[in-house]
Amino acid sequence: MTKDWPALVERAERTHRLTEEELASLLAEPATEEAMALAADRVRAAFVGDAVHLRGLIEFSSFCRRNCHYCGLRRENEKAGRYRLTPEEIVALAEKARGYGYHTVVLQSGEDGWFTAERLADVIRAVKRLDVAVTLSVGERPIGDYRAWRDAGADRFLLRIETTDRALYERLHPGMSYDERRRCLRDLKRLGYEVGTGCLVGLPGQTIDSLARDVLFFQAIDADMVGIGPLVPNEDTPLKGAPPGDMGLVRRMVAAIRLLLPEANIPATTAMETLSPGARERILRSGANVVMPNVTEGEARRLYALYPGKACVADTPEECRFCMAARVKALGRFIGADKGFRRRRANPAPPEKTAAGD
Numbered sequence: 203m204t205k206d207w208p209a210l211v212e213r214a215e216r217t218h219r220l221t222e223e224e225l226a227s228l229l230a231e232p233a234t235e236e237a238m239a240l241a242a243d244r245v246r247a248a249f250v251g252d253a254v255h256l257r258g259l260i261e262f263s264s265f266c267r268r269n270c271h272y273c274g275l276r277r278e279n280e281k282a283g284r285y286r287l288t289p290e291e292i293v294a295l296a297e298k299a300r301g302y303g304y305h306t307v308v309l310q311s312g313e314d315g316w317f318t319a320e321r322l323a324d325v326i327r328a329v330k331r332l333d334v335a336v337t338l339s340v341g342e343r344p345i346g347d348y349r350a351w352r353d354a355g356a357d358r359f360l361l362r363i364e365t366t367d368r369a370l371y372e373r374l375h376p377g378m379s380y381d382e383r384r385r386c387l388r389d390l391k392r393l394g395y396e397v398g399t400g401c402l403v404g405l406p407g408q409t410i411d412s413l414a415r416d417v418l419f420f421q422a423i424d425a426d427m428v429g430i431g432p433l434v435p436n437e438d439t440p441l442k443g444a445p446p447g448d449m450g451l452v453r454r455m456v457a458a459i460r461l462l463l464p465e466a467n468i469p470a471t472t473a474m475e476t477l478s479p480g481a482r483e484r485i486l487r488s489g490a491n492v493v494m495p496n497v498t499e500g501e502a503r504r505l506y507a508l509y510p511g512k513a514c515v516a517d518t519p520e521e522c523r524f525c526m527a528a529r530v531k532a533l534g535r536f537i538g539a540d541k542g543f544r545r546r547r548a549n550p551a552p553p554e555k556t557a558a559g560d
Contacts, residue, residue: 207234214461215241225462226414229454242457242489249464250491254530255542256523257306257337257469258299258497261506262287266312268341271374271440272402272433274507275312281438283505286316289325296329299497302523305541306335308360308494313341322347323354330355335541337398342382345389352393357543359390360398362429365405366419367412374405387423396544398427398467403455404447405433413455421462426544427492428459428466431473434509449478453488460489465544467492475513482526486533492542493530495522 210228214220220228228234263286266275275282287295296307307329311317317325317340329336337358338351348359363383365371371380390397401416402408420428432447452474459468469492470485478484482493496503497519504515514522530537 207231208237211237211241211461214458215245218245218462218464220458220462222411222414222418225417225458226410229413229451229458230410232450232454235450235454235457238454238457238461239484239488242460243487245460245464246468246489246491249547250467250545252535253491253538253540253542254486254533254535255306255467255492255538256304256526257308257492257494257542258296258302258304258519259308259310259494260287260292260295260299261310261496261498261502262292263311263314263317264502264506265314265316266341267315268313268378269376270378271376272405272436274436274438274509276439279438282507283501285502285505286314287502289321289328292325293328295497295499296332296334298519300332300334302497302520303537304334304495304497304523305538306337306358307332307497308337308339310339310360311341319343319347319350323350326351326354326356335543342378342386345393348386348389348393348395352395356395357541358396358398358427360400360427360429361386361390362398362400362402363387363416363419364400364402365408365412366401366416367408370405370407370412373407391423396426397423398429399423399425400429400431401455402447403430403432403452404445406441406444413451417455417458417462420459420466425463425466427468428463429469429471430455430459431471432477434473434476434511436507436509446477449474449481453484456485456490457488465546467542467544469494472496472513473509476509476511479513483529483533486530486535493526495519495526497522 339360470482470490474481
């Protein structure tokens with residue numbers, strides 16, 4: 203551990219630049235955590251303000267063609283409860299989300315082929331009539347599908363890279379290609395979406411150096427939103443025996459992302475709260491500015507089981523909305539009253555080219 207880490211934190215706060223080696227040294231050392239979090243919170247206040255943007259999450263299908271080793275929705279998990287909401291049910295939930303005061307609706311599912319480009323485009327058009335931003339999180343598709351959804355009014359797309367370590371990515375995602383994942387992110391950027399990505403912290407075989415490269419990759423592609431989460435092992439997946447992700451390291455990652463991507467929207471995720479009650483508040487004090495309360499109802503809310511013990515799964519959407527409002531107020535922050543699009547500086551300096559962003 204370098205003795206000069208306070209200077210590294212100060213420089214990151216001031217210039218939003220670190221080398222891979224410098225970033226790895228900060229991430230590796232728990233002693234840096236509080237200083238990183240405080241610096242990230244100052245950057246958050248300066249660049250994106252005190253608003254916390256609440257985005258209503260609708261988990262509309264648990265069917266998935268993929269077989270990712272960490273995910274409870276994986277194709278080969280015979281214990282997974284499968285469901286698929288109808289387009290009418292999705293729009294009805296979006297109407298309720300708007301009634302709760304959400305200005306963004308996040309439509310998330312496994313990679314479910316039943317939702318063709320045309321079917322999902324129809325849903326998007328109906329939801330857009332509610333005067334909300336629409337974020338999609340539905341995985342890898344051809345560029346034609348992405349274009350159809352953009353034309354229908356979709357504003358944002360979340361597609362986590364999960365890890366920029368090519369060998370680790372392909373080991374954990376059988377039948378998938380790291381290059382294809384990168385292709386999708388490039389296509390989404392080209393089509394004008396606000397693009398969100400992110401990674402899992404705690405994957406078996408992951409190193410501090412690879413996490414540092416993840417952060418530099420987010421910076422190199424100029425990600426508009428970066429969502430990370432700890433690994434929460436699922437007993438019905440190949441990673442059932444893995445230890446959970448380290449929440450201290452997760453917090454340092456969030457702080458590092460804010461320091462290097464000062465304008466990005468960064469969520470305090472449900473997985474964090476699942477592993478560590480109260481984590482949303484700690485992460486919101488460490489650079490985050492977004493929370494995505496679940497507005498899915500009934501049995502579907504329980505069956506969308508990416509990992510076990512999911513926080514707030516027994517709460518109603520209305521309870522989630524008012525609980526989060528109270529928690530945000532207790533932090534001295536306020537709920538954002540707009541759609542929460544990225545605020546860009548007038549003349550941002552282009553990110554330095556890195557191997558991760560080539």
